[in-house]
Amino acid sequence: MKLRIWREALAQIHAHGEQAYPEEGAGFLLGMDGEEKTVTNVLALPNVREDGARHNRYLIAPEDYLQAELEAERLGLSLIGVFHSHPDHPNQPSEFDREWAQPHFSYVITSVEKGKARGSRSWLLKEDRSQFEEEKIEIL
Amino acid sequence: MIMSILKIPTPLRSYTNGRAEVSVNGGTVASALSSLIEQYPALKPHLFNEQGELRPFVNLFLGEHNVKDLQGLDTPLSEDDRLILIPSIAGG
Numbered sequence: 290m291k292l293r294i295w296r297e298a299l300a301q302i303h304a305h306g307e308q309a310y311p312e313e314g315a316g317f318l319l320g321m322d323g324e325e326k327t328v329t330n331v332l333a334l335p336n337v338r339e340d341g342a343r344h345n346r347y348l349i350a351p352e353d354y355l356q357a358e359l360e361a362e363r364l365g366l367s368l369i370g371v372f373h374s375h376p377d378h379p380n381q382p383s384e385f386d387r388e389w390a391q392p393h394f395s396y397v398i399t400s401v402e403k404g405k406a407r408g409s410r411s412w413l414l415k416e417d418r419s420q421f422e423e424e425k426i427e428i429l
Numbered sequence: 430m431i432m433s434i435l436k437i438p439t440p441l442r443s444y445t446n447g448r449a450e451v452s453v454n455g456g457t458v459a460s461a462l463s464s465l466i467e468q469y470p471a472l473k474p475h476l477f478n479e480q481g482e483l484r485p486f487v488n489l490f491l492g493e494h495n496v497k498d499l500q501g502l503d504t505p506l507s508e509d510d511r512l513i514l515i516p517s518i519a520g521g
């Protein structure tokens with residue numbers, strides 16, 4: 290399993306994580322789906338969790354989800370996953386991430402330490418929903 | 430027989446042979462979901478938990494209204510209603 294991602298798209302993910310710090314930032318990965326998934330665009334969206342929860346939780350509003358599907362369609366791309374940041378925590382999925390995960394979506398998690406993005410890893414939910422498996426990121 | 434349209438979000442379309450819209454039958458949201466699962470059984474674990482309850486990230490909109498604000502799974506459907514399945518995208 291591999292997730293290919295354009296360098297500029299990854300830079301935008303890191304920049305969004307730093308801007309959102311010390312809260313979690315999130316958005317969608319847009320690109321080409323198929324045997325090999327390639328992220329070409331990202332769509333950063335507001336974290337609509339309530340005040341006091343955004344440092345360790347994120348939520349994208351249903352209307353923003355619909356807008357993201359329309360935007361992907363407009364660009365001739367697919368929604369292929371979600372990105373979010375973990376402020377001052379490792380870039381591994383939490384149990385909460387697993388419970389709320391969608392199948393077939395790539396979940397790119399960026400660790401942001403003291404306001405600086407320190408790296409991203411990508412995760413895919415197993416079909417039986419029991420755990421995530423890592424997919425290697427290839428930067429294009 | 431009341432037939433409605435159920436719009437499927439991108440991550441679940443691999444279970445509906447790539448279809449973005451599925452025709453479902455039933456007079457309520459609950460029966461529309463049953464009809465969906467009957468046609469595409471592999472979807473079930475991603476919509477319902479082990480206790481048979483709808484997973485918390487599953488939202489169903491009838492027009493602009495979340496059915497949670499109507500009559501929930503008992504919300505009645507009319508012929509040609511469009512029901513939209515939208516996952517809550519969330520995590521921690």
